[in-house]
Amino acid sequence: MRVLIIDDDALITSALKMILEVDQIEVVGIGHDGKEAIQLFETLKPDILLMDIRMAEMTGLAAAKVILAQYPDAKILLLTTFSDDDYIIQALKYGVKGYLIKQDYSSIVPALNAVNNGQTVFGTEIMAKIPGLLHTEQPDSQVKFHYADYGLTAKEYDLIGLVADGLSNKEISDQIFLSEGTIRNYLSTILDKLNLRDRTQLAIFYLKTKNNV
Template identity: 35%
Template sequence: MRVLIVDDDALMRAGLRAILSSDESVEVVEEAEDGRAAVDRVCELRPDVVLMDVRMPGLDGIQATREAVTVSPATRVVILTTFEDDEYIFGALTAGASGFLLKRTSPEELLAAIKAVADGDSLLSPSVTRRVIDRMARLPAGEVVLDDRLGELTPREREVLEQLARGLSNAEIAAVLVIEESTVKTHVKRVLMKLRLRDRVQAVIFAYESGLTRPGRDTGIR
């Protein structure tokens, strides 16, 4: 996995490089100290994963994420920050980030996160996913026009998407629908592909914005 490290703190970049270099399956292809340099490096190197800081001079991490995934859609961005703030979370996810981690994350968790994102999974803590769902559920109710893309889904895929919107894991969805977890994983991949979404969190947002799940409906989150 080819990784680009983006942070305006040289000491932090060195620490991240040391952690990533401890795993033979990870190659740090380059570093960047601000958002503009990050976008340039993504254009040039097309890394698999970008570890992106949020607060940087000039172009911040959120705008840099938006530009990076535009020029290199296959590149996955993981936001790495000290700030667990709603505006950072939603700004990053809206920009196209596939993960959101705090800088206090352990080295083992960081490496696991990079591998998960590189494999196409989204990476968010349950608390962050819950905040996304809670925010969508608080949207004012009104007339919602169903998104045409919903017509591309089979009835079972729609059921899976509805359960995703409740914040359930693959194992929990399998239990609710009485099917194998491997089958759920296949359905999730097909849902994301058909709806042209990057990850599960975008699927949650889509379910609310498309009208499949209405604001105020029980999200299943406790």
């Protein structure tokens, strides 16, 4: 796994580099603001960009927006001391793969491994905030929603609900008695119908719509 570290605190970048290298994770580069993040990402093409949010010159969120617009499959994991509501909403909209609070350094390597394997990672504190944030962000929450308007079947919408509950493909398979391969195919079809990238965006879609069905 090749990781690019971006943080405006040199002590933090050094500490992160040591933590990652102990676990045999290759640190391919280090930068200190959003502009460097964009330049280094384009040059180094890391597997994962591990990046702070609040930085001089250009924030991590602004850099993430630019990078993901050009490289939609980029894996960006935000690591910050701030669980600011606006930051979380923007991070979700841009499609970052994770948002962790810096205090819990023990979670960084597992999070990187999860993101590298195609999962999305949001710390417990962040996940607890998401439903409330999406509710307050939705000004037209009284508008009636119907899954068929999105080309979904009732079964597909129920499957999205299981994803939003945090169930893995295996757990969904055990619950509704379909093979994991079938579940994967269903989810791939659903993502295509909704033009979404991953399970996190599916969960957000469900949380936004479930009270208006």
